[in-house]
Amino acid sequence: MIYPIVVYGDPVLRKRAVDIKKGTDVSQVIADMYETMYAASGIGLAAPQIGKSIRLFVVDGSSLEEEPELLKFKQVFINPTLLDEFDEPWDFEEGCLSIPGIRQKVRRAEKVKVKYFDADWKEHIEEFEGMKARIIQHEHDHLEGKLFIDYLTPLKKRMLKGKLADISKGVVDIDYQILAPKK
Helix, strand or coil: CCCCEECCCCHHHHCCCECCCCCCCCHHHHHHHHHHHHHCCCCEEEHHHHCCCECEEEEECCCCCCCHHHCCCEEEEEEEEEEEEECCCEEEEECCCCCCCCCEEEEECCEEEEEEECCCCCEEEEEEEHHHHHHHHHHHHHHCCCCHHHHCCHHHHHHHHHHHHHHHCCCCCCCCCEECCCC
């Protein structure tokens, strides 16, 4: 099932998501999240972006052919915890399905160490670097109620105020279904 993407202004995007009870069957939610993410041409999707305030996100970087290390980067992260962020931070232009039409440079750590459960509830502690680390940090932020625009300077945020207001009203030109809070 393809869910509408919840966009900027919806309170679910600003809440810290709750842990999922270990062993809970989330297979259908995971399948739906992948289907929703692909329909919106995304590479990552967190549960709050489909209106579910639970600690779950999915990633699939295989569509980024210019990033060979992402071709087989398809994973599920349940109840993830960022244990460490390290190495030299770097800037890269990010976008977000919940903030369509806006892309800005964000500084993030080069590497992360993450503890998480996979779709079979097997626990992992793993390090990721480069674009994988960036995608994980972006999606993990959603579980903490944080958006990539929170990293911008006050001036850049003021410059985007009108666009963000339009997004919250559903005034966007995109090819995927959204759920706007002020529509």
